[in-house]
Amino acid sequence: MSNENSPSWQWPEAEWRGHVDAVRAGRSLVPEQWPHGARAVVALSFDSDHETIPLRDGHTSPGLLAAGEYGSRTAAPRVLELLARHDIPATFFMPAVSALLHPAEARGYVEAGHEIGVHGWIHERNTQLTGADEKKLIERSRDTLADITGQLPVGIRTPSWDFSATTLPAILELGFHYDSSLMADDEPYEVLANGEPTGLVEIPVDWIRDDAPYFTMDRFGSSRPYTRPRDVLEIWTDEFDAAYRTGGVFQLTMHPHVIGHRSRLVILRELIDHIVAHQDIWFATHAQLAEVAARQC
DSSP states (O other): OOOTTSOGGGOOHHHHHHHHHSEEEEEEOOOSSOGGGOSEEEEEEEEOOTTHHHHHTTOOOHHHHHHHHHIIIIIHHHHHHHHHHHTOOOEEEEOHHHHHHOHHHHHHHHHTTOEEEEOOSSSOOGGGSOHHHHHHHHHHHHHHHHHHHSOOOOEEOOGGGOOOTTHHHHHHHTTOSEEOOOOSOSSOEEEEETTEEEEEEEOOOOGGGBSHHHHOOOTTSSOOOOSOHHHHHHHHHHHHHHHHHHTOEEEEEEOHHHHTSHHHHHHHHHHHHHHHTSSSEEEOOHHHHHHHHHTTO
16 A cells, blocks of 8 residues: 555655665666777757747747747757767657647758657656556657658657656557666666666766756746856866766757757857867767667666
């Protein structure tokens, strides 16, 4: 019997241990040698949320929607141009509603050699859904992206990086190769379900390596940009340098409508310049990285 309505200090050990063990990090999936003799891996990703954040919350004011439209109209082309300049593949996690609003953009990602990944239907809060609805939306999102782009997504990033009690079973049942929503390590690992290996590769994220916490603006809420872009550049450079020293993975999460503003895109440009100055880097999509990691399972 669940005791979730009781204070946590009253839970029996089986209760709190069960919550902890439900989804856990298993073996590390870092190979002895990265492809192409690389010393380290760089996996850049962009969550193309655009208008779905206000739409999810039922906010339909033109002002809020225009801020999302900026991501598709102005920022995404800038991002694609920067990636093309250095021939860098990336992964674009896109809510299905965003892809339906901007189908040419979604197709453009794939046509440029990038990966498309699932990021919910309308950036819904999956922990507020029933298990059946969550699975249905994940499946519908995957199929919508496949129909629009011609590329069947093999990876998922849950909206807001959240897992419900039914998220992992849904991901496994739908046959995804990897997830990129959890934070138990800096390096890829196998996901455990109640202590049992699942074969699912986790490419971990972290708020440190995400542009949104530093730059998000909510006119009526408490969120305000609090960090100078060049301070973020220093943080991300330190993160990459540490990954390079240890021969690991530098994974970065960005949003076109956030990073794509001119004074912010310049730090991504300078970060990439710093990375490409190292000759032994493998730039990989999340799917490519997951494929290599899965061989360690």
